[in-house]
Amino acid sequence: MFKVTVVGSGNWGSVAAKLIASNTIRLASFHDEVRMWVFEEKLPSGEKLTDVINKTNENVKYLPGIKLGKNVVADPELENAVKDANMLVFVTPHQFMEGICKRLAGKIRSDTEGISLIKGMEVKKEGPTMISTLITKQLGINCSVLMGANIANEIALEKFSEATVGYNQNKLAAERWVELFNTPYFNVTAVEDVEGVELCGTLKNVVAIAAGFVDGLEMGNNTKAAIMRIGLKEMRAFSKMWFPSVKDNTFFESCGVADLITTCMGGRNRKVADAYARNGGKRPFDELEAEMLQGQKLQGVLTAQEVHEVLSHRGWLHMFPLFSAVHAISTGRLPPSAIVKISDLKPRHGQLQSML
Amino acid sequence: MFKVTVVGSGNWGSVAAKLIASNTIRLASFHDEVRMWVFEEKLPSGEKLTDVINKTNENVKYLPGIKLGKNVVADPELENAVKDANMLVFVTPHQFMEGICKRLAGKIRSDTEGISLIKGMEVKKEGPTMISTLITKQLGINCSVLMGANIANEIALEKFSEATVGYNQNKLAAERWVELFNTPYFNVTAVEDVEGVELCGTLKNVVAIAAGFVDGLEMGNNTKAAIMRIGLKEMRAFSKMWFPSVKDNTFFESCGVADLITTCMGGRNRKVADAYARNGGKRPFDELEAEMLQGQKLQGVLTAQEVHEVLSHRGWLHMFPLFSAVHAISTGRLPPSAIVKISDLKPRHGQLQSML
Numbered sequence: 001m002f003k004v005t006v007v008g009s010g011n012w013g014s015v016a017a018k019l020i021a022s023n024t025i026r027l028a029s030f031h032d033e034v035r036m037w038v039f040e041e042k043l044p045s046g047e048k049l050t051d052v053i054n055k056t057n058e059n060v061k062y063l064p065g066i067k068l069g070k071n072v073v074a075d076p077e078l079e080n081a082v083k084d085a086n087m088l089v090f091v092t093p094h095q096f097m098e099g100i101c102k103r104l105a106g107k108i109r110s111d112t113e114g115i116s117l118i119k120g121m122e123v124k125k126e127g128p129t130m131i132s133t134l135i136t137k138q139l140g141i142n143c144s145v146l147m148g149a150n151i152a153n154e155i156a157l158e159k160f161s162e163a164t165v166g167y168n169q170n171k172l173a174a175e176r177w178v179e180l181f182n183t184p185y186f187n188v189t190a191v192e193d194v195e196g197v198e199l200c201g202t203l204k205n206v207v208a209i210a211a212g213f214v215d216g217l218e219m220g221n222n223t224k225a226a227i228m229r230i231g232l233k234e235m236r237a238f239s240k241m242w243f244p245s246v247k248d249n250t251f252f253e254s255c256g257v258a259d260l261i262t263t264c265m266g267g268r269n270r271k272v273a274d275a276y277a278r279n280g281g282k283r284p285f286d287e288l289e290a291e292m293l294q295g296q297k298l299q300g301v302l303t304a305q306e307v308h309e310v311l312s313h314r315g316w317l318h319m320f321p322l323f324s325a326v327h328a329i330s331t332g333r334l335p336p337s338a339i340v341k342i343s344d345l346k347p348r349h350g351q352l353q354s355m356l
Numbered sequence: 357m358f359k360v361t362v363v364g365s366g367n368w369g370s371v372a373a374k375l376i377a378s379n380t381i382r383l384a385s386f387h388d389e390v391r392m393w394v395f396e397e398k399l400p401s402g403e404k405l406t407d408v409i410n411k412t413n414e415n416v417k418y419l420p421g422i423k424l425g426k427n428v429v430a431d432p433e434l435e436n437a438v439k440d441a442n443m444l445v446f447v448t449p450h451q452f453m454e455g456i457c458k459r460l461a462g463k464i465r466s467d468t469e470g471i472s473l474i475k476g477m478e479v480k481k482e483g484p485t486m487i488s489t490l491i492t493k494q495l496g497i498n499c500s501v502l503m504g505a506n507i508a509n510e511i512a513l514e515k516f517s518e519a520t521v522g523y524n525q526n527k528l529a530a531e532r533w534v535e536l537f538n539t540p541y542f543n544v545t546a547v548e549d550v551e552g553v554e555l556c557g558t559l560k561n562v563v564a565i566a567a568g569f570v571d572g573l574e575m576g577n578n579t580k581a582a583i584m585r586i587g588l589k590e591m592r593a594f595s596k597m598w599f600p601s602v603k604d605n606t607f608f609e610s611c612g613v614a615d616l617i618t619t620c621m622g623g624r625n626r627k628v629a630d631a632y633a634r635n636g637g638k639r640p641f642d643e644l645e646a647e648m649l650q651g652q653k654l655q656g657v658l659t660a661q662e663v664h665e666v667l668s669h670r671g672w673l674h675m676f677p678l679f680s681a682v683h684a685i686s687t688g689r690l691p692p693s694a695i696v697k698i699s700d701l702k703p704r705h706g707q708l709q710s711m712l
Contacts, residue, residue, distance in 0.1 A: 160696035340516035
């Protein structure tokens with residue numbers, strides 16, 4: 001029997017718990033109960049968030065109005081929440097993961113399998129640092145990932161959606177994750193390409209910044225589609241440069257083209273970049289972020305910066321005109337209109353294409 | 357020296373003539389003059405359309421406000437327009453092509469290369485009938501295609517866009533077509549996959565109908581992205597079933613993912629399908645088409661019908677749940693909401709995936 005704990009309880013974590021709980025109660029091979037580790041907070045009413053979740057079956061703070069299922073148990077003690085589990089679902093802000101791994105090291109069952117739903121792995125000078133790799137290294141467990149076109153609130157309302165599990169060799173574990181997440185309205189497909197799936201989840205945010213510039217410049221659907229396509233191609237080229245095992249097919253999955261479409265149509269990266277272009281690049285990103293996102297940082301701008309560093313370190317910058325342009329524009333070195341001057345870089349872009 | 361004639365002068369044909377004329381005047385290997393065959397019409401002013409085009413350099417009826425270039429010469433006589441050319445660009449409504457080919461057979465230079473910009477090849481019971489194949493057979497010339505995310509009016513305004521040339525073996529000819537069409541704002545890439553490129557241009561309209569249903573049901577960006585992704589996968593599977601030479605990479609080009617995005621965001625197929633779903637499928641497509649499109653027929657509904665016939669003839673219907681659903685919904689056999697019940701067909705969809 002498999003026992004699941006969800007590590008994290010934000011908007012997406014709560015929706016994940018709901019999806020999982022609807023399956024554990026239905027399937028014989030899983031314990032009904034799903035533990036959910038909740039970073040304890042006091043609500044304005046004076047009550048503890050965990051108490052309210054356990055009383056109402058609702059995460060009133062991060063997913064109000066949606067029943068999680070009676071078999072979801074909120075637990076404020078991280079070590080206690082995971083101690084009986086052999087399937088761990090990680091879905092916290094990515095900056096918390098290093099600390100969580102340190103606290104959990106040596107305290108989990110040896111037969112545990114992990115899965116990361118965290119979008120936002122870091123790209124360091126030496127190359128991309130995958131969160132699934134961090135989890136594997138620090139906890140000594142196998143770790144898959146689940147990514148896709150997943151706007152949490154739409155899935156909470158049971159609107160049709162898809163997701164991709166990326167796994168590494170252990171096909172049986174991947175099939176179990178698919179069983180655990182898949183519902184009639186949430187279709188999950190597994191591909192043996194953990195790096196490809198995880199990189200899609202991060203790099204799409206850079207393309208969304210580019211798409212936002214096009215929107216802000218009012219260039220129309222044609223240009224936007226072209227920029228998204230070039231972005232998808234650079235995502236694929238970047239991923240394959242670091243991990244030759246990455247598969248082309250991954251980019252046809254939900255984590256690839258579908259998540260890219262969703263992120264470039266809605267989402268905050270697109271939105272702030274749109275405002276940046278409308279202001280002619282005259283108001284810095286920092287300022288617009290503070291105004292529009294209540295102090296949250298834009299993932300896409302940070303990732304563009306990281307991608308720039310790693311490409312420049314390797315001397316590969318010229319092969320990624322779109323990624324390079326996003327960084328140059330977002331740091332004020334080029335005007336927003338430079339995003340559609342990719343053609344100036346065509347011979348170099350051709351070089352990239354010949355590598356694929 | 358190469359001499360170009362554009363056969364057709366509608367909205368897209370006029371933009372094509374403009375792109376080409378800007379290059380023939382610049383490049384030494386082409387004659388400056390570009391002939392454009394115009395189906396003669398009398399304008400409300402009493403003047404002939406060809407006379408006005410030749411006087412003003414503007415196609416006042418189909419592309420008003422845009423200068424085509426002084427080296428574009430409108431010619432109402434088809435046979436005369438093509439007689440000196442050895443590069444023929446076909447860009448007429450597809451129902452005219454059979455008649456045009458019959459008129460031209462035996463009357464063109466033996467060293468002629470053709471290219472078709474016509475989206476809308478037919479799928480007959482025996483399989484797809486490509487327009488490029490029709491041209492090759494009837495005129496005895498090699499024929500490439502050019503497709504992509506190409507909203508004519510946006511390209512006329514010189515907004516950044518891309519296109520794909522699909523060619524068949526003759527790489528030198530393909531490079532010449534790229535030279536002829538490519539501009540700083542219109543980036544053209546050639547791929548050796550004429551069938552893949554041409555099928556993209558047709559099948560995307562079926563997916564756009566599905567996307568319109570999702571919009572009309574107000575299912576959100578997540579669901580729409582999922583439906584577009586499944587559509588792209590079925591486009592690829594369908595193409596590869598008929599032409600094993602079709603390449604996965606083609607679907608990453610402008611003719612694939614980019615054209616799909618443009619067509620599912622704007623375009624009349626999406627628009628009428630949206631209205632159909634909003635009316636709960638209670639007003640037939642014919643009626644909405646007549647009301648919204650002044651009697652034009654929707655390409656997507658026709659293609660869905662043709663695709664349905666050919667798949668049913670071969671017994672392959674169950675492998676294409678999205679294509680099948682579009683046909684069933686547009687003919688009133690299923691409600692619009694069936695478009696997001698693809699998951700019911702998942703095992704069968706899985707069968708398709710295992711073929712890829």
